[in-house]
Amino acid sequence: MEYRVPSALEQIQRVLAIPMKKTDTWLVRHLTALEIQVLLDAPEPVDWAGIRDRAMLHLAFAAGLRVSELTGLRLEDLALHPHASILVHGKGRKERCLPLWKQTTAALRAWLAVRGTVPVPELFVNARREPMTRAGFEYVLEKHVRAASQHCPSMATKRISPHVLRHSCALRVLEATKDIRKVSLWLGHANMQTTEMYCGK
Numbered sequence: 001m002e003y004r005v006p007s008a009l010e011q012i013q014r015v016l017a018i019p020m021k022k023t024d025t026w027l028v029r030h031l032t033a034l035e036i037q038v039l040l041d042a043p044e045p046v047d048w049a050g051i052r053d054r055a056m057l058h059l060a061f062a063a064g065l066r067v068s069e070l071t072g073l074r075l076e077d078l079a080l081h082p083h084a085s086i087l088v089h090g091k092g093r094k095e096r097c098l099p100l101w102k103q104t105t106a107a108l109r110a111w112l113a114v115r116g117t118v119p120v121p122e123l124f125v126n127a128r129r130e131p132m133t134r135a136g137f138e139y140v141l142e143k144h145v146r147a148a149s150q151h152c153p154s155m156a157t158k159r160i161s162p163h164v165l166r167h168s169c170a171l172r173v174l175e176a177t178k179d180i181r182k183v184s185l186w187l188g189h190a191n192m193q194t195t196e197m198y199c200g201k
Contacts, residue, residue, distance in 0.1 A: 030168040031160065036061060038152040039160075040103075042144035048114050049127065053140050055111035056124055056132070060162065062104040063088065064169035064187045067134045067162045073123040078108065090188035098186065138162060 005012075031039065040061065043053035060070050069088050077087040084100040100108070115125070122131040141162060149156040158164075166187065173183050 028167045028171075029158070029164050030171050031155070031158070031164060033172075035148070035152055035155050035158075036168055036172075038155070039144060039148045042148040045107075045110060051107075051110050051114050052124060053144060055107040056137065056140060057144065057165075058104045058107040059086070059100075060137075061165045061169050062101050063098050064166045064173070066090070066166065067137055069188075070162075071122070071124065071132050071134060071137060074121045075123055076121065078112075078123060080105065080109065084108075088188065094188055096185065096188045141165075 040054070040057055043057065044050045045054050056070065059065065059073075060067075063069075063086060065088065069090060072089055073086065077089070079085050079087075084105040086098050086100060088096050088098060090096060111124075116129075118125050118129040120129070120131050124132040124137075126132055126136050138161075141160070145155060145160045170183050170187055173186050174180065177183070
């Protein structure tokens with residue numbers, strides 16, 4: 001407007017000088033604890049695909065993974081002994097080793113039990129026993145979001161992408177630790193400025 005209506009420049013400057021209103025809501029899209037739980041419970045662990053989907057969703061959320069990190073995981077990156085952990089290969093060849101929650105570990109153990117022998121090293125594979133792709137995971141997520149929305153109507157009004165799971169994980173870690181540095185390390189951010197978007201509460 002400064003360029004379109006120069007005569008209003010003084011008034012525009014006064015408007016721009018008004019401080020931003022402080023808000024008690026998070027500035028990033030995320031899911032509530034209830035919505036996350038309903039989503040994680042959506043895949044029925046009664047067949048190969050359901051067990052795989054539950055393991056993928058649990059790991060994507062608990063580790064705050066980017067889709068590329070999730071689909072790039074290999075069997076050798078998962079350690080169940082002596083303590084369950086996952087080695088994540090992030091951006092810029094940065095690696096981080098994350099401990100796994102009990103629920104996540106249980107979901108992964110169930111998946112390993114049915115995964116079978118496949119000709120690729122990736123942890124998660126599709127129905128053709130080929131590496132899971134970004135589009136494949138997005139399809140899996142969308143399918144289970146629809147199912148979860150039947151039990152949790154608030155989810156139907158949200159656009160839930162894989163990155164929303166990452167944001168939800170970041171906020172859960174921040175609430176638990178009250179330490180933005182730990183969030184940064186958990187997500188594998190290159191610098192703290194990226195993590196500061198979670199300090200909007």
